Amino acid sequence: MDPKGKVAVITGGASGIGRATAQLLAACGAAIVIADLAEARGAETVAEITAAGGRAVFVKVDVTGEDDTRRMLDTAVQRFGGLDILYNNAGIAVGLPGYPAASIQRWRRVIDIDLQAVILGCYLAAPLMDPKGGAIVNTASMAGLYPYKDDPVYGAAKAGVVNFTYSLAPWAAKRNIRANCVCPGVVDTPLVRKGIEEAKRAGHSAGIPATIIQPSAIAAAVLTLITDDSLFGRALEVRPSGPRLVDTPAAPGTRRRAD
């Protein structure tokens, strides 16, 4: 799908990876709905996109809620005339003191934002998408592909996003929607910088890794998942060395799709 002239909703679009993706898709000619809790940063992102000649609006939402999610998707239809692309990207980590010391409310909130909201977004967006073709990208993480001892609940939520994307793809494809996910390594965003500061305050040795990935590299990977019409239910891992499609596992007795 060529994003030019298309309409994209980006959750968590006010910061980090979501913001970089909003800027890139807007530069490619898509109209963007930035959906986020962070009002000031959302307005700032809209102003940047508009100043660069793009089209964007901000809508304040909590992606865990059904009414908010419907409102965010309806904004795309009402303001820009349709919905072609949904990028489910908003996310948080458990943070220190980590599981199991963190409160039950905290780790449930992580699953709610990082996994449940992705499922909800796909559910509510599919009927609104252009029957000629839509694209959904979900932000998972390398933490969803491999064991992640630093934050097991985050890892479980992101593994859920990967498997949900694999498993949803045939249902979505019947509706002419391609659903894929991106699995970033460590990216230089406010989420990561906050985690490093918290770790330092708690007396751990922590710092920005030399191999940290820039948000623009993840935005480029998301653009690939949107533009490459051959990709259905795939996970694109992004390491510092670059992106690579993950080999999709096959259930026993079934054949793995050729890459």
Ligand SMILES: NC(=O)c1ccc[n+]([C@@H]2O[C@H](COP(=O)([O-])OP(=O)(O)OC[C@H]3O[C@@H](n4cnc5c(N)ncnc54)[C@H](O)[C@@H]3O)[C@@H](O)[C@H]2O)c1
């Ligand atoms: N930064 C990394 O190293 C990294 C690595 C792998 C995956 N990810 C994932 O990438 C995504 C984006 O993370 P980021 O690093 O850009 O973080 P970020 O904190 O810079 O941006 C996340 C955005 O999501 C928004 N958000 C959080 N909860 C929300 C809610 N309930 N409703 C609406 N908006 C909400 C925040 O306000 C923020 O603007 C997340 O899903 C994260 O788990 C990040």
